Amino acid sequence: MAARAIIETKDLTQIYGMGDARVAALDGVSISVHEGEFVAIMGPSGSGKSTLMNILGCLSRPTSGGYFLDDEDVSGLDKVELAAIRNKKIGYIFQSYNLLSRTTALDNVILPLQYDRVTERSTEERKKVAMKVLEMVGLSDRVEHQPQELSGGQQQRVAIARALVNNPVLIMADEPTGNLDSKSGAEIMQLLHDLHDEGATIVMVTHSNEIASHTERTIHLLDGKIDKIVGNGKKAKK
Amino acid sequence: MNSSEVFNIAWAAILKNKVRSLLTMLGIIIGVAAVIVMVAISAGTEATINEEINSLGANLVFVQSTFTRGGASGLPEGGLVYDDAAAIAEGVDGVSGVVVEQSASQTIKANGVVLDAVTLLGSTADFPSVRDMSIEDGRYFNDLEVDRNQKVAVLGSSLAEELFGEADPIGQDITVGTTRLVVIGVLEEKGLVGDVDYDSRLYMPISVVLDKFTQSQFSRIMGDRVRLIYVEVEDQENLDNIILQIQLLLAKRHDLPLEEADFTVTTQQDIIGTQEATTAAFRSLLGWVAGVSLIVGGIGIMNIMLVSVTERTREIGIRQSIGATPSDIRWQFLTEALLLSLVGGLLGVIFGVGGAWIFGSASGMRTVVVTESIVLAFSSAALVGAFFGFYPANKAAELDPIEALRHE
Ligand SMILES: Nc1ncnc2c1ncn2[C@@H]1O[C@H](COP(=O)(O)OP(=O)(O)OP(=O)(O)O)[C@@H](O)[C@H]1O
Ligand SMILES: [Mg+2]
Numbered sequence: 001m002a003a004r005a006i007i008e009t010k011d012l013t014q015i016y017g018m019g020d021a022r023v024a025a026l027d028g029v030s031i032s033v034h035e036g037e038f039v040a041i042m043g044p045s046g047s048g049k050s051t052l053m054n055i056l057g058c059l060s061r062p063t064s065g066g067y068f069l070d071d072e073d074v075s076g077l078d079k080v081e082l083a084a085i086r087n088k089k090i091g092y093i094f095q096s097y098n099l100l101s102r103t104t105a106l107d108n109v110i111l112p113l114q115y116d117r118v119t120e121r122s123t124e125e126r127k128k129v130a131m132k133v134l135e136m137v138g139l140s141d142r143v144e145h146q147p148q149e150l151s152g153g154q155q156q157r158v159a160i161a162r163a164l165v166n167n168p169v170l171i172m173a174d175e176p177t178g179n180l181d182s183k184s185g186a187e188i189m190q191l192l193h194d195l196h197d198e199g200a201t202i203v204m205v206t207h208s209n210e211i212a213s214h215t216e217r218t219i220h221l222l223d224g225k226i227d228k229i230v231g232n233g234k235k236a237k238k
Numbered sequence: 239m240n241s242s243e244v245f246n247i248a249w250a251a252i253l254k255n256k257v258r259s260l261l262t263m264l265g266i267i268i269g270v271a272a273v274i275v276m277v278a279i280s281a282g283t284e285a286t287i288n289e290e291i292n293s294l295g296a297n298l299v300f301v302q303s304t305f306t307r308g309g310a311s312g313l314p315e316g317g318l319v320y321d322d323a324a325a326i327a328e329g330v331d332g333v334s335g336v337v338v339e340q341s342a343s344q345t346i347k348a349n350g351v352v353l354d355a356v357t358l359l360g361s362t363a364d365f366p367s368v369r370d371m372s373i374e375d376g377r378y379f380n381d382l383e384v385d386r387n388q389k390v391a392v393l394g395s396s397l398a399e400e401l402f403g404e405a406d407p408i409g410q411d412i413t414v415g416t417t418r419l420v421v422i423g424v425l426e427e428k429g430l431v432g433d434v435d436y437d438s439r440l441y442m443p444i445s446v447v448l449d450k451f452t453q454s455q456f457s458r459i460m461g462d463r464v465r466l467i468y469v470e471v472e473d474q475e476n477l478d479n480i481i482l483q484i485q486l487l488l489a490k491r492h493d494l495p496l497e498e499a500d501f502t503v504t505t506q507q508d509i510i511g512t513q514e515a516t517t518a519a520f521r522s523l524l525g526w527v528a529g530v531s532l533i534v535g536g537i538g539i540m541n542i543m544l545v546s547v548t549e550r551t552r553e554i555g556i557r558q559s560i561g562a563t564p565s566d567i568r569w570q571f572l573t574e575a576l577l578l579s580l581v582g583g584l585l586g587v588i589f590g591v592g593g594a595w596i597f598g599s600a601s602g603m604r605t606v607v608v609t610e611s612i613v614l615a616f617s618s619a620a621l622v623g624a625f626f627g628f629y630p631a632n633k634a635a636e637l638d639p640i641e642a643l644r645h646e
Contacts, residue, residue: 059559059639080563087561098556098643102254114239115561162560 005068006170006201007033007056012065014051014224025051026062027224033203035169038196040212041205043221049205050174052221056203057092057172058085070169087115091163093173097155099147105158106130106143112166133161137191153184160191171195173204177211189214239566248574251546252581262542263582265535266622270586270615271593273528277611278594280524282604284517288510297334297474298368300504301326301467301484316500320448320462322488323362326469330483335364335470340444342451348401348412348421356397357439358414360447366425368470371436376408376423384443391419395427396437414440417450477505532618535582536626543575543630554634555642568635575627576620583619587612 014026025048033039041049054060055067058074061082067075070089077085092098099108109130113121121129134143137157147155156176163171173192177185189211196202204215212218213232220227252259303317320338327336340360346353363381366373379390391412398407407421419442428436448462471480481503489496547554554567591607598605 054640057559059643080565083558083561083563083566086559092559094643098552098559100553100556111557112560114243115557115563115566166561 003034003036004071005032006035006037006070007031007203008068009056010066012052012055012062012067014048014055014060015063024224026055026065028065029221029224029226031219031226031229033170033201035201036196036199037217038192038202038215039204040215040218041203041221042207042209042212042218043227047221048224049221051224053172053174053203053205056170057090058082083115084117087112088118088166089169091160091166091168091171093156093159093163093171093176095175095178097147097152097159097179099155099158099162101147104144104146105134105139105150105161108147108158109134109161109165112162116166130161130165133164134158136164137161151184152180153187156180156184156188157191160188160195164195169201171200171202173202175205175207178207239562239569244569244573245577247570248577251550251574252577258542259578259581262538262578263535263585265531265538266579266582266619267535267586267589269528269531269535270583270619271590272531273524273615274587274590274607274611275593275597275605276524276527277521278590278605278607279597279603280517280520281606281608282598284513285606286604287513297471298506299469299471299477299481299484301469301488302502302504303463303465304500304502316492316494317463318465318467318488318501320444320464322491323464323467325487325491326467326484327364329487330469330480332472332476332480333469334472335368335468337362337365337368337468337470338444338464339365339466339468340447340452340464342447344415344451346401346412346414346440348407348410349405351401353397353400356414358447358451359439359441360444360451361441362444364470365441368468371428372426374424374426375406376421378423378441379443384445387445387449388443389417389419389446390422390442392423392425392441393421394425394435394437394439394441396435397440398424400438412440414442415451417446419446477507481505528615528618532622535579535619536622539575539578539623540626540630542578543571543627544633546574547571547630547634550634551637551642551645554637555639555645558637558639559643564635567637568631571631571634572624572627575631576623579619579623579627580616582623583616586619587616590615 009032010030012026012029013024016023016025027048029048029052041052043049055062056069058069058077059082061077062075065075066073069085072085074082074085086092099105100111106127110126113126113129131140131143134140137160139154139157139161142150142154142158145154147158150158156179171192176192177188180188192202192204193214202215204211206212216232218230218232220230301318301322323336323338327333338361342358342360343355344358346356362384363379365371366378373392374395376392378392379388382388383390391414393401393407401407401412402410407424410421412419412421425437425441469480469484471477484503485496485499488501489499492500494500554562557567590612594605594607597603
């Protein structure tokens with residue numbers, strides 16, 4: 001029984017620039033990612049990984065092509081609708097953490113709940129939900145710390161907690177360990193694998209073959225096209 | 239994101255850069271404070287002038303000489319003469335009193351007290367009613383005493399106190415220069431009107447002043463000319479008619495066509511009207527000053543908000559990536575701009591009210607803080623904040639999430 005597709009794209013194309021400066025950052029990319037799948041995206045610099053992640057993460061719209069996210073056609077949505085999708089369905093983990101400075105870990109994690117227009121929660125409820133995910137990433141004792149008082153690994157945990165707080169259907173991670181030393185990088189990867197074990201759907205960009213080999217599939221991009229898709233010999237967990 | 243959360247974010251952003259926020263507000267603070275202080279000064283001045291005009295006595299018409307210099311001697315020619323006053327009193331209907339005044343200055347002695355440079359005010363008998371003065375004791379002199387050049391005097395209240403203390407001055411002798419007069423009355427206290435102290439003066443028939451105390455070069459040149467005749471009318475309704483009668487009568491007496499009259503007739507209404515026109519001009523000047531400083535303040539806010547948007551581009555990107563809509567972002571920055579201008583406005587009100595008070599007590603000028611000026615200045619500040627905050631807020635809202643995240 002094939003799992004439901006969370007991501008399904010058809011001929012995604014992203015063109016930058018005009019005339020001679022025209023660059024096809026993505027050129028007809030059709031992929032699908034199933035519920036509960038952990039997929040790595042690899043490719044040389046400039047191959048279009050971030051461009052693809054931005055479109056899959058609903059941060060930008062493709063020049064052309066179709067995109068179904070969680071059975072919803074999101075390729076024609078406007079800015080406001082995309083913002084709501086980002087808030088409810090997607091959790092981002094960035095290479096550079098992207099936490100609000102001078103804002104406590106707790107307040108950073110609460111932020112997506114504040115922009116949530118669908119589920120009304122009281123301030124107390126929001127705090128409770130945020131505390132729970134912070135506990136899940138092992139930061140119960142750091143909730144009142146601000147980013148500059150936390151290590152890189154801890155900051156990335158806060159970012160993961162923020163990504164999880166709204167129960168997204170998809171987690172997007174663009175080189176989540178790129179700024180970390182190998183030890184805290186491994187810890188973050190362990191956390192992602194734990195989430196995956198619990199059923200999360202994750203798409204991650206990485207430059208490391210080692211890290212990619214622990215995912216289920218690796219999509220290799222080259223010059224904006226899919227070069228090859230490699231199964232890593234792991235069964236998708238249900 | 240509810241409004242109190244938006245407010246908290248904006249407030250935190252303002253507090254994060256306290257000095258910068260304060261400097262940004264400076265334009266608004268100065269603009270609002272300036273409006274309040276200047277309106278307070280203008281309202282205070284207006285109130286003072288209105289009181290002065292009213293205390294001159296109601297229903298007054300002023301007939302003023304317009305001398306012309308003529309002939310080889312360069313001496314004044316034409317203008318009002320003393321007898322014109324009596325002619326108006328007799329020849330114009332609806333006139334309840336006519337007063338001519340001539341002042342002089344003399345040393346006076348009485349009851350062993352000597353006072354230098356006391357102002358003498360010679361007038362006709364209608365003076366108390368026309369100029370709104372009351373008799374405290376005794377009586378004012380009458381027409382007959384004026385006609386007969388009688389040496390009688392009426393004391394201003396503080397002058398009476400200085401010369402006679404507790405004693406009754408009525409019937410006492412008083413020596414003015416070298417002339418002896420007898421005191422027949424004391425006026426009620428009037429207080430200062432403008433900078434004129436009516437209570438320290440000595441009042442006597444104008445004939446006595448002209449005869450005895452203005453024997454200067456000037457008065458010889460002037461002859462029996464007077465500069466100003468006060469006419470009190472019975473009824474405001476007939477004012478235009480009375481003015482016309484006066485003009486016709488005097489033109490005929492002076493043997494001049496009306497267009498070449500050597501006098502002008504004005505009313506209190508004219509003076510109030512002139513005053514109001516001056517005040518209105520001052521007000522509109524104020525309006526411009528206030529408007530310009532508020533606009534400068536608004537541009538300051540716009541400038542700093544643009545800086546703020548640039549500085550916080552990454553923050554905007556982060557917020558967008560986790561679900562902030564363009565209108566969420568727009569509101570956040572608009573709230574910040576509004577808050578800057580409202581806090582600036584509030585500080586401006588505090589400084590304005592305080593400044594008006596300090597200015598009043600330091601300069602001795604009367605200041606009246608006008609509530610409307612506070613409301614107007616404050617709401618203009620809010621409007622300025624909203625207007626000049628809109629562009630930066632919109633700029634923030636229109637940012638592309640990816641560009642914003644890539645910033646720095
Ligand atoms: N905003 C843009 N305007 C113009 N060209 C762009 C823009 N963003 C990306 N590109 C181009 O699109 C191509 C793909 O860029 P992308 O950032 O997706 O690469 P990447 O695979 O993420 O590279 P890296 O591994 O260095 O992060 C590159 O040639 C890049 O120069
Ligand atoms: Mg990239």
